[in-house]
Amino acid sequence: MKQALTKKKKVGYAFGIFTESLVYNMFYTYYLTFLNEIVGIKPMFSSIIIFISIAWDAVTDPIIGNYTDRPGVDKRKVMRVSILPLAVIFVVAWTSIGAGFSSQLAKIILYTVISMGIWIFYTLYSIPYYAIIPELTEDYDERTSIRSLSSLLNAFCVGLGNILPALVPTVAILLGKRFASNAYAVVAAIISVLAIILGFICCKSLDGIYEPRKAKEGESIEKVTIKTTFNAFGEILRLKPTKWFLLFVFFFLAMSSMIQSNLTYMVIDCIGMEYDTGIVFVILSLVAFMAITVPIVERVAEKKDRRFATLLFLSIVFVLEIIIKIVGLDFTIGSFKVMCIISPAVLGIATGTFWTLFYSMGYDLVELNEFKTGERKESTITALPQLVQKFGSAFGILMAGQLLTLYGYDSSKDIAGKESLFTVVSDPKIIRGMENISTIIPAIILGMSIIFLFIYPMTRKRFEALMVQLEKKRKGEEYTTEGFEELL
Numbered sequence: 001m002k003q004a005l006t007k008k009k010k011v012g013y014a015f016g017i018f019t020e021s022l023v024y025n026m027f028y029t030y031y032l033t034f035l036n037e038i039v040g041i042k043p044m045f046s047s048i049i050i051f052i053s054i055a056w057d058a059v060t061d062p063i064i065g066n067y068t069d070r071p072g073v074d075k076r077k078v079m080r081v082s083i084l085p086l087a088v089i090f091v092v093a094w095t096s097i098g099a100g101f102s103s104q105l106a107k108i109i110l111y112t113v114i115s116m117g118i119w120i121f122y123t124l125y126s127i128p129y130y131a132i133i134p135e136l137t138e139d140y141d142e143r144t145s146i147r148s149l150s151s152l153l154n155a156f157c158v159g160l161g162n163i164l165p166a167l168v169p170t171v172a173i174l175l176g177k178r179f180a181s182n183a184y185a186v187v188a189a190i191i192s193v194l195a196i197i198l199g200f201i202c203c204k205s206l207d208g209i210y211e212p213r214k215a216k217e218g219e220s221i222e223k224v225t226i227k228t229t230f231n232a233f234g235e236i237l238r239l240k241p242t243k244w245f246l247l248f249v250f251f252f253l254a255m256s257s258m259i260q261s262n263l264t265y266m267v268i269d270c271i272g273m274e275y276d277t278g279i280v281f282v283i284l285s286l287v288a289f290m291a292i293t294v295p296i297v298e299r300v301a302e303k304k305d306r307r308f309a310t311l312l313f314l315s316i317v318f319v320l321e322i323i324i325k326i327v328g329l330d331f332t333i334g335s336f337k338v339m340c341i342i343s344p345a346v347l348g349i350a351t352g353t354f355w356t357l358f359y360s361m362g363y364d365l366v367e368l369n370e371f372k373t374g375e376r377k378e379s380t381i382t383a384l385p386q387l388v389q390k391f392g393s394a395f396g397i398l399m400a401g402q403l404l405t406l407y408g409y410d411s412s413k414d415i416a417g418k419e420s421l422f423t424v425v426s427d428p429k430i431i432r433g434m435e436n437i438s439t440i441i442p443a444i445i446l447g448m449s450i451i452f453l454f455i456y457p458m459t460r461k462r463f464e465a466l467m468v469q470l471e472k473k474r475k476g477e478e479y480t481t482e483g484f485e486e487l488l
Helices: 007-014 017-039 043-068 075-093 104-131 140-166 168-175 180-205 226-237 240-261 263-271 275-303 306-327 339-373 378-406 428-438 440-455 460-474
Strands: none
Touching: 007 140, 007 180, 017 043, 017 075, 017 104, 017 140, 017 180, 017 240, 017 263, 017 378, 043 075, 043 104, 043 226, 043 378, 075 104, 075 180, 104 378, 140 180, 140 275, 140 339, 140 460, 168 180, 168 275, 226 240, 226 339, 226 378, 240 263, 240 339, 240 378, 240 428, 240 440, 263 275, 263 339, 263 428, 275 306, 275 339, 306 339, 306 440, 339 378, 339 460, 378 428, 378 440, 428 440
């Protein structure tokens, strides 16, 4: 018999965000810097490595999503078997085994293949993790509540995923000159241990509240092929709200990953602080404002709806990013560099809003698809935004790397083992470019995201009207499309 979705079970499930988010945040914040500064790959190539590895994940996303939607597939088991391989390859990705190669091509190939491995196992874990929520509850506000709890814990994940790597210079000193270049790998190992423990706690918490979907009487189970996968994705893409939702996701993640991948350069070269001190201020501010934003956003979403809350808070972020550009990242009050607090605070408001509401907004498409086709596709509907999310994130990092090159930055000769892991830039053109990558360019991209969200037609009122008619359809009663025609 299925157990109640208790507070304890919700907390246990929410702990699973650590496995996904610790890996995600360390990769997106520091991998571009790691490849540039430790391995010695030119920024234009290191950003391409990240883009290719995540683009490869676009192949696996739909296949994994389609597979885990099949009747009889236990999402818990899929999550469980992915945790250990993800942890191992994540540590390997941060070793400096390629730093001694003289060939840029050899370095590029090695770290591209390793990065591709990370995203295969990340996807095997993350798609079932997120897709399982609509199978646990169909209640509009309960879905928001579960995601809010997960998002609140995610603020701590962002902190750990960013603060621990910020200790790399200290770890490098402790390791000594011979092993200093593997300081990132030590931090990755700590993160991987946390990911393993909390991932297994999450899987255990789902016992009793989750049951794999069984095939209906007479239902045939299609073999998972490229054709059936793209047919499933095509079905979801034909839903009217899907395209606007996906465009909103793409541009938001492009904006946030561009800022996130540029944090190191923002601290050292734009704000003008020592790395060790500045990055701590930046990450603490980012985490604090994420944590503050989550319950406020949840409350606004409960009073109005998820779309309204997201539009409100992201519009505020848009205005603040423009103000930061006008004032300048090197702005000081007295002798204190205040932008080490304000700039990450604005990013914290944006990410706290997005991660609290983004997945719940996508879950609403599950019932819309069921109304139109009679089938529930939780994993496919989770995989599609994740695919776009990763493309958006990869695009943001790609743009950051290409823009760094365009502005004249080249760190390919700055290999770990010298006096400093990071070289301070003195060229005003490069510094202005780095500031643009953290302010006005992301603001423009965010503006695009807000426009597409405004067009997105799924609201609480329309979802509730949909659920009334869906229940009638499930019971074989007469139904209409009154109140949610804009979704069809």
